[in-house]
Amino acid sequence: MKLSAIDDYSTFLYHQGTNYSSYRLFGAHFTSYKRKSCVRFAVWAPHAQQVSVVGDFNNWDDRMDRMTASSYGNGIWVAYIEGLQEGDIYKYAITTSSGDVILKSDPYAFASELRPGTASKLTKLHYHWKDKNWQRDCQNYDSYKNPMLIYEMHLGSWRRNAAGDVLTYREIAQQVVAYVKDMNYTHIELMPLCEYPFDGSWGYQITGYFSVTSRYGNPEDFMYFVDVCHRNHIGVILDWVPGHYCRDAQGLRFFDGQPVYESENELLAENQEWDTMNFDYGRTEVQSFLISNALFWLTQFHLDGLRIDAVANMLYLDYGHGAGPWQSNAYGGRENLDAIDFLHKLNTAVFAAIPQTLMIAEESSAWPLVTKPVDVGGLGFNYKWNMGWMNDMLKYMSLDPIYRKENHNLVTFSLCYAFSENFILPLSHDEVVHGKRSLLNKMPGDYWQKFAGLRAFYAYWMAHPGKKLLFMGCDFGQFIEWNYNDSLDWHLLEYPMHHALHDYVRELNAYYLEHPELWQEDCEWSGFSWISCDDCNNSVIAFYRRGRENNLMTVVLCNFTPIVRHSYRVGVPEKGVYAEVFNSDAERFGGSDVCNTDAFVSEDIPMHGQNQSMVLTLPPLAVIYLKMQSEITDNGTEKI
Template sequence: MLETKPMRSGLSEEEIYLFNNGSSYHSYRFMGAHLAQEGGVTGVRFAVWAPNAMEARVIGSFNRWDGEAHRMKRIGTTGVYELFVPGLGEGSLYKYELITPDGAAVRKADPFAFLSERRPGTASVVTDLSGYDWGDADWLRTKSKTSPYQHPLHIYEVHPASWKIKGKELFYTYDELADELVPYAAEMGFTHIELMPLAEHPLDQSWGYQVTGFYSPTSRHGDPKGLMRFIDRCHRHGIGVILDWVPGHFCKDDHGLRLFDGTPLYEGNDPNRAELPLWGTLAFDFSRREVVSFLISNAIYWLDVFHIDGLRVDAVANMLNLHMDKPPHMHTYNEFGGRDNLDALRFLKKLNETVFRYYPDTLMLAEDSSAWPAVTSPTYQGGLGFNFKWNMGWMNDSLRYMALHPDDRRHHHQLITFSLCYAFSENYVLPLSHDEVVHGKRSLLNKMPGSYEEKFDQLRLFYGYWMTHPGKKLLFMGGEWGQFDEWKDSDMLDWMVLDYDSHRMMRDYVKALNHVYLDLPSLWERDRDPECFQWIDVHNAAQSVISFIRRGQSSFSVIILNFSRNDYRDYRIGVPEPGEYRIVLHSGDIRFGGKETRASASYKSDNMKWHGLGQSISIHLPPYAFLLLALQGDTH
């Protein structure tokens, strides 16, 4: 963990060697600005990597932004400059003034800054991260003994700047989010909160995915210790925290990493590789060893200093594919003539190996839309080394299916069943993320066809399918009550719709569904094991009905889903054991906005073979119904 005493002045040869060699995984401990002592005098020691700069100076509020008196010393041929400035303390604004090879002066924010001036300001801020008194020892101890594979994982994805706000650009502080968001997520039955990127970024509309301050928690919500308090509060409520992390690219703002010392440094020399035209950003040069040190140290920094429980690594497919989202004239090839970015491949493997070496209980989730094999297999088995991957195929197929007119679904039955052909090839998370409710895609509720009432019926049905399908879960904020409008990143969620019964009851349903998920080991205990899933009937395209069994170590659940608008009064399905089957949850329960008053009914099995099983039950299956049943007496 971070030291609590002032750091000594001067960088060691070993530290710089490891940084230059791509093997420094704690670079934040000596690069950037640190409180230090030299000759008994307290001040700040600065260190910056700018190998092609002719000269480097520290400028700031303490010298009226004139660095003439604060020229930095170049350390041999390492490309690192350092300077100790006596008398400085926390809160000092600063930048580096670098003289480029052509004699121009550029002013850059510190790539290792722990805090940045609130936008539109662009200066870095001297900050001491030591001294926070963490109270999450019990959480860390429990986490170290708990496998994420055999336990529930249900993630609430949150954009902190729009979950709630107090007015235009009046964002909730980290402490206010701790007071409201944390108990809300715990009450709703989520196991983790995933925060969209918190690294400092100049443009609100980038949602944090175009970064200038990779080590700097955004000052929109307060200071770094406020973020520590938020995470600590999460852990004390039994909630893990995942951070969206963006190692693939960075934005072009002048104070950022672009042409940092007057030359392509972080982005590499070939503009066809560096430029990402779809996003207007620059890709990191993963062949540069100092860049590897910078990025892997950044991942370790969030885990070490802030006790983050996991990183959702953004845009893995774009990192791996040299051609993705680029016109043909920008295509480049690796040394073997292929389109795979071999440097990015090596980086991702090294990243995961390093993270798990230091923090073996971390969640490393790949946001990957490609068909790259073995993403969640260990690197020693030829995999990329992540432990979870977003299942983008399931998401695309299932949402496309749900958007169909109910009468057309029977012609596209494979969209709702095909995912089981590959559901056990990786450790999957089933994401219903922010990407699916913006840019004209409509909200989840508004993707559903039919009348206003039918939209709610079908969204409850879809959530039942999502929750009982093999794989861990992720839901974007607002989805829990059926946000009707698309996500508006500049305004807060439409909390006022909870004044309406339909939305309030939808939230009640999602809360009940979440807690059923947490309580039923059959829904998460064996997610990667093909034996955890058994089709009862996969072929009933004519009626748009599917049914299956989910099995845990010692229990099972029976799931029936009717994706049609037809009412089936005596629908018979096979069941694996004799006995009485109780309805654990019914999406059509009147409590949740449906019409069923007998949503807690039970069904005694008949000694009649059906669907290849020795027993069967006859049930009432209303339109757009999801039913989850368990054998009576099963305490699980």
């Protein structure tokens, strides 16, 4: 890696918040100084009286390797130390303004000690990438017009070895890729992998923003994981947490004895609900730190996107304060103006450097224009998780079908705003923990009805506008909630219904990939039309998805009750011959096999606002897809 010189220019950019490769300036880098091999250490500690580098190599004696305050920057400390090797551990011993000495991990370290150790580790980022073809193809990739089926993973609990130990990045790479390819996913989304001290935080409370967690190996091992994914045409997205950080003593909190990365105002600095610290987005050095970190993962690790966690915590000053006090902005509002400016700056910088990046906001409020460009007043992301759709649908699907007719709006309301943003429809880890139950166990009814309800939900979800995300284990019907400290229950695949559900998800994913009408126009009304959205008494909805070409169309009918709807007349958009091409109630998927085996010729009977209609059977707790096989014109039947 090419280092940045510690000079007027690089430090000026850092202090004004525009040094977007500050990891080349700070941290520990192997280099040469005065013609001697050494490691250059640099850290920003503006309130420190003195800083030293300590480690096993000097018996953790803060008198040995003292750093010098750089003449180029406010609070930048530098040292050149000879005789160090990769793998050596170190910390900064910082003498605070009050004279106390505190030990801190390096905010810019590229590797960290395995928990419960908290030291930083010397390393070089050296890996020979083999994903040139992927990188070339990505330059012309338009995610809006392509399918996106994201498999969300927690690496430590996807699968473990016979002894119950976690797999390394290298051990898991081939297994994950084989699985994801077999199941027809297009992307993997990894829960946070920046170094974190507590397993139970799942990686969302970080101490080492530039360190890939040592739980599963070293940085080169993770590069290998990404490389294997890319060589198999699988994109990799990483959960990234710039919204808050943990309070652990070795981390960023009170880094030099005083607030550095957090605000001096306690009400702004702390998220009381999560017992974490908020970044001070108005501090320019923090802007350089975070934007550099985003670009570090995207460039050095070839990641294809970042899913930004807890954006609402960044946007709202009262977030996480409950009924307690909070600090309003200069205009008396609850909006965090510094955070808004930071997000503008972040997304502008990322897209300027790597235009095809996926920048995905996990934003749970109704904040407008999240996925609109900064120059038209948006936050600048290109995707947002549709949390409203997720909450409504999980509430609806958890209801006993007898009560669904009174809650029909939970199914239909999402189309009132489906094209206001570029959405991803998430069925994530957050929905299968903390007593919420697994997706399968949310479904009401007996054993058969639970599987039928989940199959119907998945087929409806797949046809709804928006890209897709599914958490691991949900594709074979994990019955218990997700446990970060144990492997998924892969043995469930030995049971017929779970095996059938697994086959179902694979085939449903394949249908999605093979039918452009389900993803070409995800962000436009032109790709979706209601047929029937008001049949609440039968808990039935019907709509169709259309692609860019006129002959690309799938008609979708959903029956959210366990009652078979015989002789159900439904309108269709065009005159022609239709056939059922996918049925979630098929016997091979564990269903009751109520299928429409014959083709349907549409009739000149108006229905549901359409000039044509036909009569068919709706299977129980099921969704069917129809395709027009032939178009009927004045000259006769023409094959599509």
